[in-house]
Amino acid sequence: MKNKIKIAILGYGNLGRGTELALRACPDMELVAFFTRRDPSALKTLSPSVPVYSVDNILDFKDNIDVLVLCGGSATDLPYQSPKYAEHFNIVDSFDTHAKIPEHFENCDTSAKKGGKVAIISAGWDPGVFSLMRMLGGAILPSGKDYTFWGKGVSQGHSDAIRRIEGVLDAKQYTIPVPEALERVRNGENPELSTREKHTRECFVVAADGADKARIENEIKTMPNYFADYDTTVHFITAEELKRDHSGIPHGGFVMRSGSTGEVGETKHMMEFSLHLGSNPEFTSSVLVSFARAAYRMNLEGLSGAKTVFDIPPTYYSPKEADELRRELL
Amino acid sequence: MKNKIKIAILGYGNLGRGTELALRACPDMELVAFFTRRDPSALKTLSPSVPVYSVDNILDFKDNIDVLVLCGGSATDLPYQSPKYAEHFNIVDSFDTHAKIPEHFENCDTSAKKGGKVAIISAGWDPGVFSLMRMLGGAILPSGKDYTFWGKGVSQGHSDAIRRIEGVLDAKQYTIPVPEALERVRNGENPELSTREKHTRECFVVAADGADKARIENEIKTMPNYFADYDTTVHFITAEELKRDHSGIPHGGFVMRSGSTGEVGETKHMMEFSLHLGSNPEFTSSVLVSFARAAYRMNLEGLSGAKTVFDIPPTYYSPKEADELRRELL
Numbered sequence: 001m002k003n004k005i006k007i008a009i010l011g012y013g014n015l016g017r018g019t020e021l022a023l024r025a026c027p028d029m030e031l032v033a034f035f036t037r038r039d040p041s042a043l044k045t046l047s048p049s050v051p052v053y054s055v056d057n058i059l060d061f062k063d064n065i066d067v068l069v070l071c072g073g074s075a076t077d078l079p080y081q082s083p084k085y086a087e088h089f090n091i092v093d094s095f096d097t098h099a100k101i102p103e104h105f106e107n108c109d110t111s112a113k114k115g116g117k118v119a120i121i122s123a124g125w126d127p128g129v130f131s132l133m134r135m136l137g138g139a140i141l142p143s144g145k146d147y148t149f150w151g152k153g154v155s156q157g158h159s160d161a162i163r164r165i166e167g168v169l170d171a172k173q174y175t176i177p178v179p180e181a182l183e184r185v186r187n188g189e190n191p192e193l194s195t196r197e198k199h200t201r202e203c204f205v206v207a208a209d210g211a212d213k214a215r216i217e218n219e220i221k222t223m224p225n226y227f228a229d230y231d232t233t234v235h236f237i238t239a240e241e242l243k244r245d246h247s248g249i250p251h252g253g254f255v256m257r258s259g260s261t262g263e264v265g266e267t268k269h270m271m272e273f274s275l276h277l278g279s280n281p282e283f284t285s286s287v288l289v290s291f292a293r294a295a296y297r298m299n300l301e302g303l304s305g306a307k308t309v310f311d312i313p314p315t316y317y318s319p320k321e322a323d324e325l326r327r328e329l330l
Numbered sequence: 331m332k333n334k335i336k337i338a339i340l341g342y343g344n345l346g347r348g349t350e351l352a353l354r355a356c357p358d359m360e361l362v363a364f365f366t367r368r369d370p371s372a373l374k375t376l377s378p379s380v381p382v383y384s385v386d387n388i389l390d391f392k393d394n395i396d397v398l399v400l401c402g403g404s405a406t407d408l409p410y411q412s413p414k415y416a417e418h419f420n421i422v423d424s425f426d427t428h429a430k431i432p433e434h435f436e437n438c439d440t441s442a443k444k445g446g447k448v449a450i451i452s453a454g455w456d457p458g459v460f461s462l463m464r465m466l467g468g469a470i471l472p473s474g475k476d477y478t479f480w481g482k483g484v485s486q487g488h489s490d491a492i493r494r495i496e497g498v499l500d501a502k503q504y505t506i507p508v509p510e511a512l513e514r515v516r517n518g519e520n521p522e523l524s525t526r527e528k529h530t531r532e533c534f535v536v537a538a539d540g541a542d543k544a545r546i547e548n549e550i551k552t553m554p555n556y557f558a559d560y561d562t563t564v565h566f567i568t569a570e571e572l573k574r575d576h577s578g579i580p581h582g583g584f585v586m587r588s589g590s591t592g593e594v595g596e597t598k599h600m601m602e603f604s605l606h607l608g609s610n611p612e613f614t615s616s617v618l619v620s621f622a623r624a625a626y627r628m629n630l631e632g633l634s635g636a637k638t639v640f641d642i643p644p645t646y647y648s649p650k651e652a653d654e655l656r657r658e659l660l
Contacts, residue, residue, distance in 0.1 A: 021591060025472040046593065101660050102653065122660055129466070131660045132644060133603075136459070138659070139620040139648040140613075142355040186606075260608075261351060261616055263376065267608040269616075273463075278590075278597040283470075286591055286599075290469040310645040310655050314462060318469040318640075323432065325640050329468070330431050330452055330461045 004030040005296045006064065007289075008089075010055060010081065011071035012036055012043055014249070015094070018285030019069050020046055026289060028319050033061060035068075062088050067292040069093075071285075083107040086306070087115035090295040094124035094284050101127065109306035118299040119306045123291040124284040125275060126150070126253065132309045133255040133273040141259025141269060145190045149177035149198060153251025153280060161226045162203055165219050167211030170239060172246040174202045177254065185256050188268045201232045204246050206239045251280035290317040334360035335626045336394065337619075338419075340385060340411065341401035342366055342373055344579070345424065348615030349399050350376055356619060358649050363391060365398075392418050397622040399423075401615075413437040416636070417445035420625040424454035424614050431457065439636035448629040449636045453621040454614040455605060456480070456583065462639045463585040463603040471589025471599060475520045479507035479528060483581025483610060491556045492533055495549050497541030500569060502576040504532045507584065515586050518598045531562045534576050536569045581610035620647040 009016050023031045031050050036043050040052040068089040072078050078095045085091050086108045095104050112119040137146050155175050162171035181198050184191045217234045257271040277283040294316035315322050337359050339346050353361045361380050366373050370382040398419040402408050408425045415421050416438045425434050442449040467476050485505050492501035511528050514521045547564045587601040607613040624646035
């Protein structure tokens with residue numbers, strides 16, 4: 001029997017917990033430790049037999065961990081954590097600040113090469129799986145246009161923005177693709193779509209007693225960057241209703257490539273990939289875990305440096321052997 | 331400016347013509363020759379400036395071709411052509427006899443390694459792009475089930491089978507996914523679906539004057555392997571109607587992965603990929619061409635042997651540079 005791949009998790013929020021659960025579905029991998037910036041004794045995980053350590057001691061475990069899964073946030077955690085730990089561990093992260101990916105890649109690449117490790121970055125669903133679909137569409141149908149729609153799903157950033165408004169106790173915001181826009185793309189119309197034409201935003205807001213709801217609604221709808229460019233609907237509900245009906249973190253979306261071939265582009269083709277996710281963090285964690293497998297294998301073959309979904313032969317993230325894949329899935 | 335990748339086409343049926351057209355959308359590639367088993371002077375291509383040679387002389391061009399795209403059929407051409415030419419050229423084929431892929435892989439691998447070349451096999455849409463989707467779904471959501479549906483599209487094999495029936499002048503057969511089955515899968519029911527529950531077959535038949543249509547319809551519907559296990563509809567139409575309404579070769583299909591995560595599988599996820607293709611051979615050719623790019627690049631890096639879509643880092647089949655991909659598509 002082969003040795004299991006030894007995985008450690010840094011950070012125990014939604015992603016860390018999702019990774020912990022995703023690993024249970026992978027018999028070729030083993031969760032060996034949690035690392036936290038909090039007091040380790042205060043951390044209650046779902047795996048009482050797996051030790052929890054302070055991240056301050058993480059380097060003591062350098063030789064006992066095959067891949068470190070970074071479960072922090074893209075805003076403040078990953079920009080420093082990924083390069084820092086990529087020198088000592090094979091790592092995988094889901095860094096998702098699109099505009100800063102080139103910089104993050106360079107930082108992780110330098111550090112991982114220095115340590116002879118593999119750092120797989122931005123391995124979630126977008127960036128990640130959706131990126132792969134965009135690339136595939138463009139490579140196969142170079143004469144064409146691609147479209148990405150997000151939702152229906154919860155945007156944490158937009159929910160937070162509403163919560164900062166005076167008189168708002170709690171809120172949840174859903175991003176929703178406009179059905180007519182999806183249909184126009186599917187019909188091969190290759191439309192130019194404005195921000196407003198692609199997505200709508202729906203907000204569920206718990207207001208404080210006596211708060212001016214008209215003002216709150218107006219502040220939401222006119223908020224620059226977040227809502228002003230969208231058709232936004234605001235519903236005021238009770239705290240109980242919010243908890244009962246909106247406590248999940250679903251998400252998803254669509255990547256579509258509308259392309260043409262033939263002598264004068266007379267033949268139309270449509271490639272469409274969609275995700276409907278019961279839980280955004282649990283799916284992201286599942287992607288992280290499959291790419292952790294890839295990081296381990298690539299490093300085992302002597303590779304080092306930063307990698308993205310574009311650089312990784314798919315066989316590396318499957319638990320199946322190459323001949324099994326050819327026989328069963330090709 | 332970089333040198334263009336020099337491509338040659340062997341075989342000028344639907345796939346060869348599709349490859350010829352697909353290359354026009356790829357400024358990094360150049361079509362340098364056609365090879366044929368027919369009399370070269372009798373072959374009329376859409377590219378009068380590109381020379382046509384007899385395949386008997388193909389080895390004379392060993393040093394002038396970067397990748398040979400094999401556009402023959404899987405039944406009788408590719409099983410001998412791919413191994414034969416993989417020793418002398420980087421090749422790409424769309425071999426699609428699923429059960430014989432392991433054998434074809436071994437034959438091409440031996441030959442390509444002997445010649446220090448790369449042979450990418452089964453690089454169409456199924457096997458090919460659909461295979462990648464099946465693998466991706468299983469790797470990310472190991473607790474789950476995958477489903478492949480084909481159509482609506484023309485099955486050449488089934489159309490041929492009808493044409494062999496006495497009294498049939500011409501015929502076209504469409505494979506159609508059952509909408510209710512697609513919906514059940516999308517709903518996360520994870521159904522066990524029989525052959526009959528997944529697809530229906532619709533046949534458009536031109537009968538000879540005075541032929542016994544009832545007998546023909548019965549022979550179709552009871553034909554073992556081809557139709558007996560399906561709900562089949564037969565329409566008798568005129569030769570003119572067949573030509574007017576059914577001369578295209580559309581195809582497509584769906585790959586779905588229904589999976590769950592969480593403590594007890596309580597969170598449901600759905601990954602769905604679909605193709606709606608105006609022309610089966612033109613899309614297959616477009617896949618072949620993007621993988622021809624990959625074959626060239628992999629060989630340039632010193633790799634050799636047989637490869638499938640599972641073995642190839644996606645960046646190799648995109649015309650974009652790695653940093654461009656990260657900036658624009660990740």
